[in-house]
Amino acid sequence: MRKCFWFGTQHFAQFLRSPSRGSQFSPQSWGDSGTYLSGGGWAASSPMSHREFILEWSAAGSIDDAMAVQAFRDGAYSANPGDLIYFHDPLSYERNILPKAWAQPGLLAETLGVDTAFSATSAGSGYPGHALRLPAGYRDDFVPDGPGRGVVYQLVPPGYDVLAYVPFGAIRAHLPDGSYADPELLSGSGWHRISDARGFLLYFVNPQSRSVSVRVARAVLVPQGAPGPDDPFQWHPGMGHSGCRFVGDPTYVPTGPFSGGMASFAVTLKEVGDWL
Numbered sequence: 001m002r003k004c005f006w007f008g009t010q011h012f013a014q015f016l017r018s019p020s021r022g023s024q025f026s027p028q029s030w031g032d033s034g035t036y037l038s039g040g041g042w043a044a045s046s047p048m049s050h051r052e053f054i055l056e057w058s059a060a061g062s063i064d065d066a067m068a069v070q071a072f073r074d075g076a077y078s079a080n081p082g083d084l085i086y087f088h089d090p091l092s093y094e095r096n097i098l099p100k101a102w103a104q105p106g107l108l109a110e111t112l113g114v115d116t117a118f119s120a121t122s123a124g125s126g127y128p129g130h131a132l133r134l135p136a137g138y139r140d141d142f143v144p145d146g147p148g149r150g151v152v153y154q155l156v157p158p159g160y161d162v163l164a165y166v167p168f169g170a171i172r173a174h175l176p177d178g179s180y181a182d183p184e185l186l187s188g189s190g191w192h193r194i195s196d197a198r199g200f201l202l203y204f205v206n207p208q209s210r211s212v213s214v215r216v217a218r219a220v221l222v223p224q225g226a227p228g229p230d231d232p233f234q235w236h237p238g239m240g241h242s243g244c245r246f247v248g249d250p251t252y253v254p255t256g257p258f259s260g261g262m263a264s265f266a267v268t269l270k271e272v273g274d275w276l
Contacts, residue, residue, distance in 0.1 A: 006157035007069075007087040010146075010174065010199060012077035013155055016065045017057070018090065024054040025089065027100070048107055049100070050271040051241050056264075059253075063261035066252050073246045073267070084147070084243030084273055086155045086199075092239035093160075093221040094229060098202070101274060102152055103238030105204065105214045106130030111274060112150050112204070114138070117213050127235055131213035134168060134206035143183055144172070144201055147273060151203045152242050157221065162194040163228040166217040168206050174199035191232045195224060243273030 004015040029049035035041050057065065071077065072085060088097055101107040106128055109116045115133040122129055139150075147153035153174075156162055164171055167188035173181040174197055185205065186192050194200055202219070206212050216235045222228050247268040256262045 004090065005087050006155055007085070008072065008155065009077050009079075009083045009085060010153060010155075011079055011083070011178070013086070013157075013198075014068060015157070016068065017062060019055040020058040020061075023056050025051060028052045048110075050275070051100075052247075052271070053241075053244065053269040054266065055269070056266040059255040059264045060259075060262050061255075061264055062259070063254065063263045066250070066263045066265040069250050069265065069267055070252065073250055082276075084153075084245060085269060086153065086241075086243055088155065088157065088221070089239060095220070096218045096236040096238050097154060097221060097240045098217055098219050098238040099152060099240045099242045099271070099274065100238040102202065102217055102240075102242070103236070104128045104130075105132035105217060108132060108150070108274075119213075122215055127215045131215040132204065133211060133213055134204060135211050136206065136209050138206040139203065140205060140207045142203070142205065144203060145180065147201065147243060148276070151201055152273065153199060153201055154219065154240065155199045156194070156197050159224055160221045161224050161226070162197065162200055162219055163191040163222060163232070164194070164200075164202070164217075164219045165191055165232040166202065166204075166214075166219075168204060168208075168212050168214050169217065170203055170205045172201040173197040174201070191228045193228075241271040241273070243271070244269035245272050 007016045027049040029046045031045035033043035096103050106116045117131045117133045118129050144151040166186040169186040170183040172183050173194045247270050250267040253264045
């Protein structure tokens with residue numbers, strides 16, 4: 001199932017055939033530009049962006065998959081209207097499944113209400129120059145019970161472990177029975193493995209008596225028990241998202257009776273999790 005999407009909510013997810021080539025995963029942000037009366041130019045854009053996904057399945061798509069996507073849209077697997085949709089692109093598994101801003105935490109400074117620090121030395125080593133600056137004792141006693149401001153949730157497909165490298169963070173495994181395990185503190189010493197989980201919550205914590213800087217975070221999916229990438233300290237920009245909502249309804253066009261029924265269908269999803 002390595003070439004399939006693991007798609008769903010916190011409460012239920014399933015594999016879907018991967019969308020057709022040409023589906024869009026593009027970031028969206030605010031931006032504008034213009035020309036001064038003097039002839040000079042200006043341009044401005046937001047530092048953050050969200051992803052908008054336009055997923056399309058060809059005429060050889062599965063009717064069962066199309067009906068499953070519609071059921072997710074109709075809230076069949078949502079405990080409340082606020083539940084978000086999550087999925088993983090298989091190409092992200094061994095790179096970084098975290099959202100862009102979580103992989104580059106300096107982008108989350110405004111969301112979390114903390115400062116950033118910049119180091120040209122870090123930028124020269126390939127790490128982002130901007131870092132999230134966590135004050136002493138930041139969220140030392142914080143234990144989230146679900147995704148929210150400053151807490152990201154990610155699904156874990158069956159048969160996979162999560163390996164996380166997050167200096168000054170904490171992770172809560174979402175267990176098969178729907179409960180959350182106790183938080184486990186993460187450090188910059190190497191991979192931290194989570195097994196037998198349906199998902200996990202991730203957030204930043206600084207239990208120390210001094211402020212610290214967090215430049216990068218990374219999480220990958222590997223087959224259960226398999227080793228992770230050799231170098232956890234190698235940074236990959238995040239390829240995931242913080243949770244999506246449907247934009248409109250999925251399209252559905254039956255195309256034939258073969259293979260149990262075929263259809264083309266498409267869906268548009270907008271990343272909203274970090275801005276709720």
